[in-house]
Amino acid sequence: MKNETVIKVEGLSKRYRIGLKEEMHDSLASSLAAFLKSPFKSFKKLKNLSSFNDEDDDVFWALKDIDFEVKKGEALGIIGMNGAGKSTLLKVLSRITEPTNGEVTINGRVASLLEVGTGFHPDLTGRENIFLNGTILGMTRKEINQKMEEIIEFSGVRKFIDTPVKRYSSGMRVRLAFSVAAHLDPEILIIDEVLAVGDYEFQNKCIGKMQDVAQGGKTILFVSHNMAAIKQLCNRAILLRKGEKIADGTVDEIIDVYKNNNETREGDLGHIQLTPKNELPFQLLELSIKNSNREIATYFESTEKIHVELKMRITHEQPNYYINFRVVNHDEITLFVTTDEDFSEGYMSGNLGVGDHGFNFDFPSHLFKPGKYRIDVYMCNRFNPLIQEHNNILSFEIIDSITLKSVKQLYRSEAIVAPAIIWELQ
Amino acid sequence: MSELKIKKRLSWQLFSKQDFLELFKFRDLLFTLIKRDVQVVYKQSVIGFGWAVIKPMVQMIIFTFLFTYIAKVQMDDDSVPYMVFNFVALVPFTYFSSALTASTSSLISNESFITKVYFPRLIIPLVPIIAKLVDFGIALVVLGFMLFYYYQTQPGSVEINGNILFLPLLILILIMFSFGISLWFSALAIQYRDLNQIVTFLAQFMMYMAPIVWPFSRIKGITQGIESWSGIDGIANSFEKIYSFFPLAGVIEGFRAALIGGKAYPNMPWDLILNGTIMSLLILVSGIYFFRSKESIFADVA
Numbered sequence: 001m002k003n004e005t006v007i008k009v010e011g012l013s014k015r016y017r018i019g020l021k022e023e024m025h026d027s028l029a030s031s032l033a034a035f036l037k038s039p040f041k042s043f044k045k046l047k048n049l050s051s052f053n054d055e056d057d058d059v060f061w062a063l064k065d066i067d068f069e070v071k072k073g074e075a076l077g078i079i080g081m082n083g084a085g086k087s088t089l090l091k092v093l094s095r096i097t098e099p100t101n102g103e104v105t106i107n108g109r110v111a112s113l114l115e116v117g118t119g120f121h122p123d124l125t126g127r128e129n130i131f132l133n134g135t136i137l138g139m140t141r142k143e144i145n146q147k148m149e150e151i152i153e154f155s156g157v158r159k160f161i162d163t164p165v166k167r168y169s170s171g172m173r174v175r176l177a178f179s180v181a182a183h184l185d186p187e188i189l190i191i192d193e194v195l196a197v198g199d200y201e202f203q204n205k206c207i208g209k210m211q212d213v214a215q216g217g218k219t220i221l222f223v224s225h226n227m228a229a230i231k232q233l234c235n236r237a238i239l240l241r242k243g244e245k246i247a248d249g250t251v252d253e254i255i256d257v258y259k260n261n262n263e264t265r266e267g268d269l270g271h272i273q274l275t276p277k278n279e280l281p282f283q284l285l286e287l288s289i290k291n292s293n294r295e296i297a298t299y300f301e302s303t304e305k306i307h308v309e310l311k312m313r314i315t316h317e318q319p320n321y322y323i324n325f326r327v328v329n330h331d332e333i334t335l336f337v338t339t340d341e342d343f344s345e346g347y348m349s350g351n352l353g354v355g356d357h358g359f360n361f362d363f364p365s366h367l368f369k370p371g372k373y374r375i376d377v378y379m380c381n382r383f384n385p386l387i388q389e390h391n392n393i394l395s396f397e398i399i400d401s402i403t404l405k406s407v408k409q410l411y412r413s414e415a416i417v418a419p420a421i422i423w424e425l426q
Numbered sequence: 427m428s429e430l431k432i433k434k435r436l437s438w439q440l441f442s443k444q445d446f447l448e449l450f451k452f453r454d455l456l457f458t459l460i461k462r463d464v465q466v467v468y469k470q471s472v473i474g475f476g477w478a479v480i481k482p483m484v485q486m487i488i489f490t491f492l493f494t495y496i497a498k499v500q501m502d503d504d505s506v507p508y509m510v511f512n513f514v515a516l517v518p519f520t521y522f523s524s525a526l527t528a529s530t531s532s533l534i535s536n537e538s539f540i541t542k543v544y545f546p547r548l549i550i551p552l553v554p555i556i557a558k559l560v561d562f563g564i565a566l567v568v569l570g571f572m573l574f575y576y577y578q579t580q581p582g583s584v585e586i587n588g589n590i591l592f593l594p595l596l597i598l599i600l601i602m603f604s605f606g607i608s609l610w611f612s613a614l615a616i617q618y619r620d621l622n623q624i625v626t627f628l629a630q631f632m633m634y635m636a637p638i639v640w641p642f643s644r645i646k647g648i649t650q651g652i653e654s655w656s657g658i659d660g661i662a663n664s665f666e667k668i669y670s671f672f673p674l675a676g677v678i679e680g681f682r683a684a685l686i687g688g689k690a691y692p693n694m695p696w697d698l699i700l701n702g703t704i705m706s707l708l709i710l711v712s713g714i715y716f717f718r719s720k721e722s723i724f725a726d727v728a
Contacts, residue, residue, distance in 0.1 A: 046618055
């Protein structure tokens with residue numbers, strides 16, 4: 001019975017209403033009037049959450065006309081940026097929310113795991129929570145009783161199984177929760193980004209377990225930002241962008257499209273050209289970040305070198321000019337600063353004559369943790385005020401693709417960078 | 427292998443045989459959640475289930491003090507001590523108000539389930555309705571001791587007769603009514619959180635509207651008062667008729683007839699019970715339909 005379609009999605013759409021804009025009041029009278037009117041307004045606003053009479057600006061389509069089929073035994077990865085509709089798709093498939101249009105036909109018992117440990121109650125013991133979590137995920141008490149030993153064994157928290165879960169560390173909680181989920185034994189398994197938690201060892205165990213599930217002829221739908229995990233687990237992928245399916249193919253093909261298709265991302269292109277200003281003696285003209293094939297990109301694998309090309313213009317020579325280039329992470333922490341200082345006497349820029357000049361350099365590979373980063377460039381004159389300040393001039397995103405264990409562990413720690421450091425035995 | 431179609435549900439497809447089967451399939455979840463609710467309430471508490479007794483007892487003592495010493499309530503028959511009269515009514519009412527309050531907020535407090543897992547949503551408001559029966563049972567036992575005490579020490583105050591056999595029927599009506607209102611309220615509360623506030627008022631309002639602190643016979647005086655104040659002939663009878671459809675009236679008067687008996691409550695108030703049953707069924711069925719029609723948007727508005 002291979003090649004049997006188990007999930008068929010046809011013309012699936014889902015509409016949401018986003019929060020209405022708040023109004024500002026500049027006088028006491030108007031805010032008082034607004035206060036008196038507010039119950040009616042709030043009522044309308046709350047009511048509008050579920051009714052769609054007119055096509056307003058605040059209505060948006062989380063999914064638009066999605067079609068695809070999944071055959072029995074396939075492991076399908078769903079890839080897309082945040083807000084592309086991946087989670088909404090999984091929610092519709094797992095019947096948490098109803099589609100606005102279209103339909104899905106599913107053949108087989110579905111278990112969806114959109115969150116690890118749904119329904120864990122802190123006051124109940126591990127064992128009690130296994131029952132709670134298991135029945136929420138659709139198991140019967142009988143099934144849970146049969147699998148209890150296996151679940152406890154897999155979780156590795158046997159010692160604490162009769163302790164209230166609130167005394168568990170967060171890692172232990174995740175282990176227990178995943179163990180329950182891993183023993184669901186469904187025909188179709190839907191998983192959303194659950195691997196983002198837990199330590200590396202356990203994560204590997206989970207991927208292994210999921211691979212077993214996949215090889216056992218089960219069908220898997222998997223959402224993750226971890227491209228390595230998708231590569232490891234899935235044999236097919238679809239790419240979503242703003243609620244629409246834009247590509248469907250093998251995992252490698254789709255990851256390539258995701259990384260290289262600039263259209264999949266907005267606003268953060270890997271290249272910028274600035275209009276020169278005549279009054280500035282020293283200014284930035286152009287900046288681009290490129291991948292190892294020298295193509296402009298904003299998505300990089302963590303194992304990849306990032307190549308930077310920079311063009312600037314000097315209209316007045318000055319020995320104190322230098323360029324300050326910094327990379328800042330999501331939490332506004334500056335990862336590093338690099339300048340053109342060390343490679344000649346004084347600064348390179350300071351020694352250059354009037355004209356346009358170019359620099360290029362590489363960020364080392366195996367350095368960044370997965371996530372978003374921005375680039376700030378300052379055109380400086382030593383002992384003097386800044387000449388030009390470019391904050392957030394470009395940004396890029398690092399996708400997890402590494403398999404080194406120690407680095408994986410760093411990803412989940414508070415460490416800011418994750419360099420791959422190889423130990424050699426002497 | 428069963429085929430499942432997911433699409434927008436049409437309004438006439440509110441309850442199918444498949445939905446019932448599914449509800450049955452998830453009975454273990456219902457059971458586990460009830461167990462959780464019962465366990466969690468009294469975990470890390472010294473008195474534990476004792477609270478189920480203390481809460482209605484304290485209220486009974488306050489009411490007895492208030493309505494026998496400060497605002498004296500005219501009783502029909504002085505043979506029944508006010509304490510007994512009041513406690514017999516407070517036990518079912520405490521169940522009603524605590525089940526209603528817990529059930530109204532149940533969808534909100536279980537939001538994480540609703541947005542993360544699929545299961546028949548009806549289970550969620552049903553859980554407190556059943557879980558609160560444990561407290562109710564404990565309070566009933568205490569009530570039993572109290573009745574036995576008066577039966578032994580004050581002959582003529584409590585004379586239980588065969589009507590006690592109707593108690594399960596009364597409890598069933600009470601459960602249907604509580605669940606029916608809870609379905610309406612919980613489905614509304616997830617979108618309009620105001621319901622959480624409203625339900626507190628409503629429970630208090632119903633407490634004085636139901637014949638808990640005052641004897642049912644006083645309803646005549648009240649409706650006649652309304653008639654003479656409004657000057658419309660026959661309005662007293664209409665009001666009485668309307669009031670008889672208030673399910674708590676039938677349940678509470680029924681409890682008194684079933685548990686106190688004697689010359690104060692010789693017969694079951696069947697007309698009240700019948701009307702109350704009709705009303706409860708109406709609220710329950712409409713509640714199920716309302717809940718089901720709202721169900722599909724819970725995950726979106728939560």
